[in-house]
Amino acid sequence: MNTCSLFSLLSLLLFSRADALYANALLNCVFTSTNDVVYLGQLFINKVLWGEYNSTVGKYVGFTEKGRQIAEEVNKNPSFLKQEKKNLEKCKTHVPVAMEILSKAVEPSVRLRAFDATDSKHPRMLVCSAYNFYPKQINVRWLRNGKEVTSDVTSTEELPNGNWLYQMHSYLEMTPRAGEKIACMVEHASFQKPKLYEWDPICESDRTKIAVGTAVLLLGIVFLVAGLFCYLRNPHGRQLVLTQPAS
Numbered sequence: 001m002n003t004c005s006l007f008s009l010l011s012l013l014l015f016s017r018a019d020a021l022y023a024n025a026l027l028n029c030v031f032t033s034t035n036d037v038v039y040l041g042q043l044f045i046n047k048v049l050w051g052e053y054n055s056t057v058g059k060y061v062g063f064t065e066k067g068r069q070i071a072e073e074v075n076k077n078p079s080f081l082k083q084e085k086k087n088l089e090k091c092k093t094h095v096p097v098a099m100e101i102l103s104k105a106v107e108p109s110v111r112l113r114a115f116d117a118t119d120s121k122h123p124r125m126l127v128c129s130a131y132n133f134y135p136k137q138i139n140v141r142w143l144r145n146g147k148e149v150t151s152d153v154t155s156t157e158e159l160p161n162g163n164w165l166y167q168m169h170s171y172l173e174m175t176p177r178a179g180e181k182i183a184c185m186v187e188h189a190s191f192q193k194p195k196l197y198e199w200d201p202i203c204e205s206d207r208t209k210i211a212v213g214t215a216v217l218l219l220g221i222v223f224l225v226a227g228l229f230c231y232l233r234n235p236h237g238r239q240l241v242l243t244q245p246a247s
């Protein structure tokens with residue numbers, strides 16, 4: 001037995017039996033502080049926790065009748081306990097690695113977008129989105145000409161991506177006015193100081209123009225290709241008449 005503890009071995013044995021019990025073993029390193037760890041091996045059979053080895057307790061503990069019988073037997077066997085001690089050592093070597101990951105801040109990537117607002121007293125809605133940041137704590141605020149805006153602002157919670165990283169969105173309903181500067185301000189542990197993302201409505205309309213221009217250009221290319229294709233298939237257009245079946 002190398003990395004396998006008793007419980008994972010047992011689960012293998014049970015798993016291969018004809019009456020197909022569904023067993024699984026969970027081997028956990030539970031970090032209790034920045035420098036301590038508890039090793040926890042758990043055996044589930046048909047989703048019921050039969051027993052576990054908790055390194056703080058230092059022996060197997062059964063929670064079902066069978067689980068208790070097994071625990072009693074294997075607690076008499078020093079090689080199993082030795083293996084679990086090894087597993088605990090492995091967990092301990094993981095502590096610095098895990099702590100390094102957890103202590104590193106991951107910078108959010110921030111995007112500012114505008115939409116036409118429906119059912120709102122304001123025609124526009126700006127959305128400031130922060131993606132893929134760690135840790136969870138973040139502050140997303142809106143500034144109008146350098147002053148914080150608090151009305152017509154709604155924000156989501158920090159939403160977990162499921163990969164340790166988070167995202168968050170803040171919405172500002174607004175009526176654009178000439179000459180005013182709107183910015184989204186993000187504060188996060190990964191930044192030395194708050195970062196400002198300025199909204200540029202002129203850029204936005206330019207972008208629309210570019211998009212329309214590109215669409216027209218693409219359409220032109222489509223027609224060109226279609227025309228070429230027709231030409232290649234039938235370079236002498238007039239002959240087409242001759243190939244039509246006589247009615």
Ligand SMILES: *[C@@H]1O[C@H](CO)[C@@H](O)[C@H](O)[C@H]1NC(C)=O
Nearest residue numbers: 030038039040054055056057
């Ligand atoms: C392990 O056992 C200790 C002592 O009973 C307990 O305080 C701790 O919560 C247990 N750890 C886990 C992860 O179950």
